[in-house]
Amino acid sequence: MTSEPPHAAVDIHIVDDDADVRDGLAWLFDSRGWQARTWAGGPELLADAQQRQASGDWGLAVVLLDVRMQPLSGPVTFERLKALGCPWPVLFLTGHGDVGTAVEAVKNGAWDFLEKPFQDNMLVDRVEQAMQAALAQTDAEREARRLRQALDxxxxxxxxxxxxxxxxxxxxxxxxxxxxxxx
Incomplete structure (x- = not known):
């Protein structure tokens, strides 16, 4: 009897305009028991997010978001995700990082900012930490909803x-x- 990994119900959304990067990261997470979904750019991810917003079912997910993409950059995509009320932690990945961009991303609510190339284990660890934070937030929201119902x-x-x-x-x-x- 095989047991499902604890993170199997969490999607990893990989958004990068470089197909090789997307495929490599998808393979990395698939090989560790994660369910990876790849997107060629921000508009594709945002279309999926809008459907989730309409249904009210975001599910659990972590987003790996490249900074430099066309037609929507990573930061613009991130702002639009936030405007939709997306609860997913976002980790920015970039090969062209600078301190100012990293600080701005984290100040705006990004979970982390990682420069390419990065060590696979470090990336997986950061995604695991983001997932744990998302799970804790979900538990806190569930408890708050229970308390609101009791009060009502x-x-x-x-x-x-x-x-x-x-x-x-x-x-x-x-x-x-x-x-x-x-x-």
């Missing part, structure tokens, strides 16, 4: 009591203020 299920009177509790009042004082029994 309270009656108006329970909301009043909760408000008093949040102000630090004791049961006896709340009961007196609301004209109910402390029990």
């Amino acid at each position: 299920s309270l009656s108006p009177r329970e909301h009043e009591v909760l408000k008093e509790l949040l102000h630090g009042h004791y049961n006896k004082n709340i009961a007196e203020h609301l004209g109910i029994t402390a029990r």
Whole structure:
């Protein structure tokens, strides 16, 4: 009986205008049990992202995004992904990196910025870290949704009591203020 790798349900979206780079990275991740999807440029990835946004099902994914591409550069593609509400961590890859571009990408919310050539193990480790962060975010969002549902299920009177509790009042004082029994 074979078990599925823990990251098998996570897509790695590889966006690079160089077919050799795309194929090499896809092979690297496929060989490690990841599901890699390749895109020749930003417009193709954005079309997929728009469909996911419309369905409301982003799934779990990490994006490897080349900086210099045509017709949309990596940073422009990244901005459009963010505008769609894409929750995926993005790692920029470039053979033409400079400190300013890297700092700007990370300040704008990129997970990381790596210069080509890079060591395969280092790239896989960074993708693994990004995936773990995405999973943690998903867990936190699920817990927040559960708490919102619990809060929405309270009656108006329970909301009043909760408000008093949040102000630090004791049961006896709340009961007196609301004209109910402390029990």
